[in-house]
Amino acid sequence: MTYQHIGKDFTPPDIFGKVTGKAKYAEDFTADGMCYARLLVSPMPHARVKKLDLKAALAMDGVFGVLTADNLPPVEAPNGGILTNEPVFIGDPILAVAAVDEKTAEDAISRIDIELEPLPFTVNPTDSLRPAGPNAREEGNIYAGSPPQVGELHWRQDEVERFLAGGQPSAEAPIEWQYGDLEASFDNAAVILTESFVTTGYAHMSMEPRSVMSYWENGKCFVYGSTQSQSFIIPFLAPMVGVAPENLVYVSEYCGGGFGSKIFPYPIMALPAHFAKKLGRPVMLRITREEEYYIGSARVGFQGWIKAGFAADGRVSAVDLYIVQDLGPKRAGGDASSAGGAVSILYQPEALRLRSVPVLTNTTPRGAQRGPGQNQIAAIFEPMMDKAAQELGLDRVAIRRINAPDSNAKLNADQGPVTSAHMAEALDLGAKRWNWAEKAKRSGRRKGSKVTGIGIGQGYHAAGTSGFDGLVRITPDGKIHLHSGVGNLGTYSYASTTRAAAEALKCDWSQCEIVHGRSAAHLPWSSYQAGSVTIFTHTRANHVAALDAVAKLKEVAAAALGGQAGDYDIDGQRVFHRNRASRALSYGEAAAKAIEMGGKYSGDEVPEDIHDVTKRAVAGIAGTGLVGVAKDSLPMRGTVPGFAIGFVEIELDVETGKHEIIDYLAVGECGTVVHPLGLANQLRGGGVWGFGMATTERHVYDPQNGLPANVGFYQCKPPTYLDVPSNMDWAAADIPDPDNPVGARGIGEPAMGCAVAAVMCALSDALGGHLFNRTPVTPDVILSHIAGLPPTSGPLAINTF
Amino acid sequence: MNVKLNRRRFIKGVIASGIAAGTIGHGNAAAGGARPAEAVDRLLSLNINGRTRRVDVLPQETLAHTLRYKLGLTGTKLGCNRGECGACTVLIDDVPHYACSMLTHNARGKTVLTVEGLQQADGTLHPVQQAFVDELAPQCGFCTPGQIMATVGLLRVNPKPTREQARHSLSGNLCRCGAYDHYLNAVMRASGQAT
Ligand code: FES
Ligand code: FES
Numbered sequence: 001m002t003y004q005h006i007g008k009d010f011t012p013p014d015i016f017g018k019v020t021g022k023a024k025y026a027e028d029f030t031a032d033g034m035c036y037a038r039l040l041v042s043p044m045p046h047a048r049v050k051k052l053d054l055k056a057a058l059a060m061d062g063v064f065g066v067l068t069a070d071n072l073p074p075v076e077a078p079n080g081g082i083l084t085n086e087p088v089f090i091g092d093p094i095l096a097v098a099a100v101d102e103k104t105a106e107d108a109i110s111r112i113d114i115e116l117e118p119l120p121f122t123v124n125p126t127d128s129l130r131p132a133g134p135n136a137r138e139e140g141n142i143y144a145g146s147p148p149q150v151g152e153l154h155w156r157q158d159e160v161e162r163f164l165a166g167g168q169p170s171a172e173a174p175i176e177w178q179y180g181d182l183e184a185s186f187d188n189a190a191v192i193l194t195e196s197f198v199t200t201g202y203a204h205m206s207m208e209p210r211s212v213m214s215y216w217e218n219g220k221c222f223v224y225g226s227t228q229s230q231s232f233i234i235p236f237l238a239p240m241v242g243v244a245p246e247n248l249v250y251v252s253e254y255c256g257g258g259f260g261s262k263i264f265p266y267p268i269m270a271l272p273a274h275f276a277k278k279l280g281r282p283v284m285l286r287i288t289r290e291e292e293y294y295i296g297s298a299r300v301g302f303q304g305w306i307k308a309g310f311a312a313d314g315r316v317s318a319v320d321l322y323i324v325q326d327l328g329p330k331r332a333g334g335d336a337s338s339a340g341g342a343v344s345i346l347y348q349p350e351a352l353r354l355r356s357v358p359v360l361t362n363t364t365p366r367g368a369q370r371g372p373g374q375n376q377i378a379a380i381f382e383p384m385m386d387k388a389a390q391e392l393g394l395d396r397v398a399i400r401r402i403n404a405p406d407s408n409a410k411l412n413a414d415q416g417p418v419t420s421a422h423m424a425e426a427l428d429l430g431a432k433r434w435n436w437a438e439k440a441k442r443s444g445r446r447k448g449s450k451v452t453g454i455g456i457g458q459g460y461h462a463a464g465t466s467g468f469d470g471l472v473r474i475t476p477d478g479k480i481h482l483h484s485g486v487g488n489l490g491t492y493s494y495a496s497t498t499r500a501a502a503e504a505l506k507c508d509w510s511q512c513e514i515v516h517g518r519s520a521a522h523l524p525w526s527s528y529q530a531g532s533v534t535i536f537t538h539t540r541a542n543h544v545a546a547l548d549a550v551a552k553l554k555e556v557a558a559a560a561l562g563g564q565a566g567d568y569d570i571d572g573q574r575v576f577h578r579n580r581a582s583r584a585l586s587y588g589e590a591a592a593k594a595i596e597m598g599g600k601y602s603g604d605e606v607p608e609d610i611h612d613v614t615k616r617a618v619a620g621i622a623g624t625g626l627v628g629v630a631k632d633s634l635p636m637r638g639t640v641p642g643f644a645i646g647f648v649e650i651e652l653d654v655e656t657g658k659h660e661i662i663d664y665l666a667v668g669e670c671g672t673v674v675h676p677l678g679l680a681n682q683l684r685g686g687g688v689w690g691f692g693m694a695t696t697e698r699h700v701y702d703p704q705n706g707l708p709a710n711v712g713f714y715q716c717k718p719p720t721y722l723d724v725p726s727n728m729d730w731a732a733a734d735i736p737d738p739d740n741p742v743g744a745r746g747i748g749e750p751a752m753g754c755a756v757a758a759v760m761c762a763l764s765d766a767l768g769g770h771l772f773n774r775t776p777v778t779p780d781v782i783l784s785h786i787a788g789l790p791p792t793s794g795p796l797a798i799n800t801f
Numbered sequence: 802m803n804v805k806l807n808r809r810r811f812i813k814g815v816i817a818s819g820i821a822a823g824t825i826g827h828g829n830a831a832a833g834g835a836r837p838a839e840a841v842d843r844l845l846s847l848n849i850n851g852r853t854r855r856v857d858v859l860p861q862e863t864l865a866h867t868l869r870y871k872l873g874l875t876g877t878k879l880g881c882n883r884g885e886c887g888a889c890t891v892l893i894d895d896v897p898h899y900a901c902s903m904l905t906h907n908a909r910g911k912t913v914l915t916v917e918g919l920q921q922a923d924g925t926l927h928p929v930q931q932a933f934v935d936e937l938a939p940q941c942g943f944c945t946p947g948q949i950m951a952t953v954g955l956l957r958v959n960p961k962p963t964r965e966q967a968r969h970s971l972s973g974n975l976c977r978c979g980a981y982d983h984y985l986n987a988v989m990r991a992s993g994q995a996t
Contacts, residue, residue, distance in 0.1 A: 018942030019930040021876015021916035028875035207943040207977040256943030289881040490941030677937035688979025713885040721972040
């Protein structure tokens with residue numbers, strides 16, 4: 001298929017703000033009379049506020065007020081409240097002070113007399129599961145059930161010891177699903193591998209701390225925030241700040257990174273709005289890097305056990321997976337099921353069982369982080385594929401190809417279908433481009449103290465959904481306004497998805513203007529910007545809106561020039577009669593005629609099935625042009641899979657335990673390439689995230705006091721320029737998906753999963769196939785293994801080292 | 802905060818004090834509000850982006866604070882405010898500095914160049930900015946002003962760096978989005994070495 005816009009690079013308009021410094025992130029806004037809030041956060045991992053005396057603080061010059069949990073609507077545990085009287089982690093916000101400046105607010109905080117009663121706490125899920133283990137919350141220590149709620153679960157001591165020793169877990173797991181005959185499928189296996197593993201949680205550490213500014217004006221609440229999503233935020237944030245959705249003005253034109261931590265509005269986002277209402281003036285809450293560590297979310301940790309069976313031909317026959325999840329103290333926890341889902345699709349086992357125990361701990365709250373669950377299990381399962389290949393005498397690419405999902409693949413407990421899948425083609429493409437056959441020969445090659453490791457890894461995430469709205473508008477000046485409710489999270493998908501509308505309208509890109517970033521700009525209802533869904537979901541929504549505009553252009557032309565709508569066609573920003581080319585209207589002329597005709601043509605009437613957010617957006621632009629608006633109800637015949645494959649070469653120094661990544665290639669299997677440079681940046685950026693997860697990033701807590709040891713960038717260790725190769729190659733299978741009008745599927749999350757897996761495999765490869773079964777693999781872990789010493793940390797140690 | 806002291810609280814306090822040293826208040830001048838009684842005002846003349854700017858500066862005020870909250874130059878970002886990320890990078894006499902870790906008073910008599918000072922008056926982008934656009938270098942863009950200023954600083958002393966030299970020169974600028982490869986492509990393009 002030849003496209004005018006799809007598959008071509010373009011310059012997204014927001015990039016000029018990014019390179020000139022004109023881009024305004026939440027903290028860059030000011031408003032007349034704005035005051036500044038600071039937080040008092042918990043110094044204890046679990047406590048109860050016993051006494052609070054605010055008098056001295058409130059008496060200070062320049063202090064405007066204090067907000068506590070008692071001033072805010074109550075929140076049911078374990079949902080995150082804005083402020084709390086029972087903090088459940090160090091850094092949990094207890095109260096806020098607003099003052100003329102931050103220093104005065106901080107001085108006021110130092111004068112608050114607060115007494116906290118310490119409560120039991122835990123930073124290790126398996127400690128909490130012990131017979132008399134501490135509960136992270138007064139209400140209990142697990143979060144499970146349907147619907148999930150806080151409950152209490154403690155194992156017998158022997159069950160805990162058995163699990164920690166790597167034995168087959170027998171203890172109760174509140175979450176369980178299965179398909180196929182597990183026993184029979186293991187009986188058919190030629191090789192069975194049994195491993196215990198741990199993947200440590202770690203902070204998102206988005207570059208922009210999540211500052212927020214709010215004020216009220218004429219009954220409307222204005223919030224300047226930082227979120228991945230835009231329109232999707234409105235119906236969730238409105239009740240949090242206590243306003244009707246139509247009276248919430250939400251601005252998030254730029255978001256300095258989210259990676260899953262800013263999909264939805266987060267509790268602290270609502271604080272300035274409540275404070276501003278109380279004080280009658282704008283409030284800015286600027287978040288520090290340390291506070292961002294506390295409230296900026298983190299990946300769910302896994303302590304687990306896995307048994308995998310492989311048939312003699314290399315097929316994965318059965319997988320039994322048991323995962324204790326470290327959820328932090330609040331609501332979280334789909335990671336384990338997602339891990340099971342990823343195994344089910346990537347390897348197509350005949351039978352699979354997932355059991356999971358979601359445990360609460362007094363560490364920072366967790367949430368979705370780039371490939372939540374899928375990427376933890378990629379780090380563990382892919383090296384096991386290598387081990388099975390070794391035992392079966394198979395090449396490592398070959399064993400993945402044998403199991404590669406195609407368009408008949410099935411996944412999850414219900415063994416549902418996919419829209420399409422082409423992993424065999426993607427593996428072939430990657431192996432050829434990376435010259436696998438030659439490079440694989442370098443495995444274990446020794447140069448002084450350095451050993452070469454070669455790795456391949458695969459990543460998966462569901463990558464698309466449906467049912468959202470598109471909105472386009474043609475104005476009498478001939479401009480085509482592409483209204484995008486998609487958030488600006490750094491992927492440029494708010495812009496690249498509108499290219500599908502331009503494609504259907506057969507118009508010049510120079511005639512298009514993208515409208516986005518502020519709810520007041522009349523933006524349609526959008527999906528969340530997460531889960532790799534946007535490119536699939538919103539190329540569809542833009543496509544159907546553009547088709548609606550095209551149909552209206554033809555009807556308007558027929559009304560103006562005679563004949564039937566079906567007699568007309570479009571091209572070059574004109575709608576013209578197929579047989580009499582002189583009968584034509586420019587898009588601008590058709591827009592003027594649409595305004596004259598009114599009704600559905602000018603947006604004065606709207607389809608019933610579109611979302612209220614879209615209806616309000618259309619009402620705001622009605623009468624200004626020809627309006628194309630529609631809900632996406634195109635067929636979607638299964639899960640939309642996004643896949644990626646990483647190839648990596650490392651040199652591991654066996655004297656220092658450090659490694660260097662020499663070469664990296666990421667291959668996307670994500671349907672049609674919509675925006676090549678954007679895809680390249682996601683594949684490479686995902687790679688960098690994978691490198692960090694594999695080898696440097698982790699939570700570290702002091703088990704004695706529950707203190708976090710790494711609240712800054714320096715200690716959290718996200719990769720720097722020097723931790724990644726100076727060239728990172730990419731490629732894409734570029735095979736269209738039939739359920740997307742331009743063939744696209746998403747990629748953001750698998751782009752990371754394949755990289756963490758590839759590095760884990762390369763480390764293992766450099767050391768003769770040893771499975772580390774943990775992330776991150778730090779130099780001390782490597783050195784202990786090389787020296788034949790026991791691991792430096794306890795069995796399945798998580799958060800504590 | 803006068804929390805009843807116990808051992809845990811004490812340890813926390815010791816740890817937090819190191820962090821507090823890097824934390825600044827902001828907003829008094831921008832908000833037009835009252836000043837803390839102990840503040841000592843100093844009227845400074847600063848050379849910023851080729852213009853002389855007169856500004857009230859407290860003795861403990863960092864350059865990032867002055868730029869962002871007193872002069873409205875919010876292109877200089879604060880990712881950490883403690884010298885860990887480079888989001889606040891500006892050029893002082895052509896040399897990249899972390900503006901969060903430099904007192905404004907120390908910028909007296911020096912030239913300060915921020916990301917806002919690169920574009921020409923007619924809107925033409927600086928070659929480094931243009932290269933960053935052409936390579937679709939930024940993702941979320943929050944680290945971008947710092948990456949650009951570090952690049953401009955590098956090219957002033959080394960107009961044709963190798964990729965390896967560029968990587969080392971920019972290594973004080975974190976990018977959580979992991980756009981490093983695209984940033985390096987942009988450096989090579991800006992220095993006329995695009996392949
Ligand atoms: S904000 Fe200055 S180094 Fe991070
Ligand atoms: S582009 Fe997002 S932190 Fe660098």
